[in-house]
Amino acid sequence: MRITHLSCVFAFVIFFFAGCQKDHIREKTSSTNNGTDTSYTSGVFVVNEGNFNWANASVTFIDPINNKVYQDIYSDKNNGHKLGDVAESMSISNNKGYIVVNNSNKVEVVSATTFSSITSIDGFNEPRFILLYNGQKAYVSNLQKNISIIDLNTNKVVNNISVSGWTEGLASYGHYIFTTCLGDYNQPSSKRNPRILVINAEKDMIVDSIKTGIDPTGIVKDKKNKIWVLCTGGYDYTETPRLMRIDAEMRTVEKVFTLPSTGYPSRLTINNNGDTLYFLFNGVYQMPVSSEAVPSKPLISADGRNLYGLGIDPATGNIFVSDAKDYVQNGKVYQYNQNNGKCIHSYDAGRIPGSFCFTNSSR
């Protein structure tokens, strides 16, 4: 009798529970969604890498003029679909945004104004960065094996240029593409063969290579057609980090600037005028391209923050820098005045904000 009661209670409980769980148990974010029919015309997209193997990459949109932030806009505008695993970078061309999603091995193509998905391109080898070339094609660097070439009309990988190693940063000069190549991804930094590869974009062939310091990651072109390359020196302190200036026409190294030995520089970037370099080095360094030495101290100091991403607003020249914190919580974005290094504003971002893409970027 008592047992019967107990069984009834138990049975009831079971079916009560059963009725409750029609949901798919998936990671959810408690961020407030304030974007409904927003279009992203003026501002900056913050690409949040997300945690490796968690597939929680996201994009935050910041409208600095109206001081508004929209979190996870990709999911928001695409029926809750997730962007993927480790979103590395984004570039805009022809009103389309190209988001490189490293560990999902794809480039996600979205409308740059509505952020609704157009297509997804696959066929990469752990893609890193994308360079959009003359509106017709794009070059994608990969951690392994090759550089992929996308036809922007069909949104398909149409060609690959074999490379023995990890390619990272991309810059163009005339019909040449300069890409940094760190060497074999699976080797320690000290055993890699670091160089810059020069690709003829008309033939899609590697036509030259330039030896660099260990682990060249960032590459930009300045207004005088000098190519600047940032070499980290290796994660295992193989050598002193350095900044190299290369003449794009002659393809010769003009000058090597050594950085103070302690630290790991990253995210070399340049302003819209092409006259001032910026990079992270335990703070934000600012260096005019005409300078003959690396500044002795940063314009903006890290103050214990884990500065991780860097971008320069082409419209205002303001510095956008992200703090990834401990990588296991949402990061922040700070906006600084480039003239005095004063903080103008800070914004909440997603998990591991790593790179910036400005709506009016033209370079």
Added chain:
Amino acid sequence: MKFTHFYIGIASLLFFGIPAGSVLEAQSLKDTLHLGEVEIKASYIVKNDGFKRVKIDSSLLLPHLNSDLSSVLAQYSTVFIKTYGNGSIATPSLRGTSANHTQVEWNGIAINSPMLGQTDLSQIPVAQFNGLEIIYGGAGISKSPGAFGGIIDIVNDPDWENKLKVSASQSFASFDTYGMTLSMDAGNQKIQSQTKANFSSSLNNFLFFNDQTGEYERQTNAKYYQYGLSEELYSRINRKNFLAARIWYSQSHHYIPPILQGEEHNDRQLDRALRSMIEWKYFTGNINLLVRSAFVDQFMDYINDTLENNHQTYSWINKIRLKYSGIKNLSIQPGIDLNYDWAISDAYDGKKIRSTSGIFAEFVYDVHRKIEMSLVLRQDLIDNKCSPFIPAFGIEYRPFDKINISFSANVSKNYRYPTLNDLYWAISGNPDLKMESDYAAEGSTVYNLSSANGNVFLEAELTGYYSLMKDLIVWLPSAENSALWKPMNVSEVLAKGIEAGLNITVKAGGANISFNNAYNYCRSTYEKSYLPDDASIGKQQIYIPENTFNSTLEVRKCGFYFDYNLSYTSRRYTGKDNSSYMPGYNLSNIILGKYFHLKRIVLSLQGQINNLFDLDYQSIVSRPMPGRNYEITVRVNFNK
């Protein structure tokens, strides 16, 4: 009567506690408290002199012979299991601590990898042990230091009455999963031998829902197979001397599936372990002596398209325990531990060794017929450096003669040494790491009641714990080089919680019914930051649910047995700022079996449904888990 109250208690716990919201507040627990119930599972609480130990015995394990330790713990204990998927890595979390803080032991020998500091529970098949003991918090100090959460000890014991017992089982399950076990126990009252073998394999290509495509897809690259073989020899030489020798070899090959939205790959892992030990026990008058020496050899090989990593470790573990009870009301239990680990790993620069020695003494004093106290003092010497002194103190009080209720409390301090990876991982390893420390306190009450005719048995338990862990090791980008991650003593965690259990066994109408419930409330929060503007302070640790509950109903009648297991896991945060989370869920498993007795042979046939309600869930972000799945098991048992 008493039981009517009891139903109300349970009902209020279940209805108002869990379904009302995902959080079962302490408040609703209190509602049931005045009934004096709330307790632990088909397992039972061991006499505890102030410290908590729970045993799960072979009768409960038998229907799960073809599964592994992780699934048994997930269903029957308050140990939270973090699993990367069917057949993939599963690690324990006890009382809001990390997997590093739970020591897994095999007959008292620590088998956590000296490199990683943890054990993959999916690689410990139930077929290889016949009992299980969970030793909570400070109770583990006399066994091994550093287990802030506790110790899970898998145990093998001889049955001296046995003459010959041969068992075999074969299981067939969804996703081309097959399991086979064989065992033979033979001997007499002087000597016993136990031989066990297990084999399992699975294609593990279960269907899961892909949110991205909105379609069901098959899991890829998830197949595994594993096998193991063990031999145990036990000898009672005479009334004073007991000898045991055990050897256990296991090997596992498992492929590592890609994550949802990740790229295809064929990563895989091979694990091999050879564990052996000899043990001598000596009993005379007031003295018990235990001497144990073990050798553990563990090998791991990780392979993917571009690299292969080998990790080999050896551990030589020696223990001596003495118990002297010649003084009235006092027993003195001194002991010595001498351990030696060495590791040869592709991730290290050369061979790394570590020697650990510990001396300790435990004093158990019966102050009074109703009060017992115990004091544990421990001092370890690691690589010739003295680690801080470890004390623990426990007290137990049984106020009544007729009512079987006890109250106990303990306080302890504990230290954990960094793992070999923390110290020696190439370039990243940090030889300057300090020990992690833990300051813990615990209070509990246990009540049990047997009806006069023995047909009803009830056990209830309520425990509260508090543990402040300091200098916890976290891997993070180093200050001088953000690309280089290093382990640092930066974190501080405060874990506090309540464990409540209720166990009822009823014999009625020829049926044997048991109803076991365990509830765990655990608030484990980050307390210290090394970052400016850190949003994690005071927030719940990631992947540690605040509430877990499991309940099992077992009915046995006329050779039939029926088990229903329900386990609830509340929300688990996936961001240290608690900005993202995995929702809570309930899982149900059901077993129906029948025994057929044919003279000396017992044949049993069992059907099992896991994830009965076909819940689409993930335990870890982007790691799909299988939906409803089935298993049929046939067991044959010959007994002479």
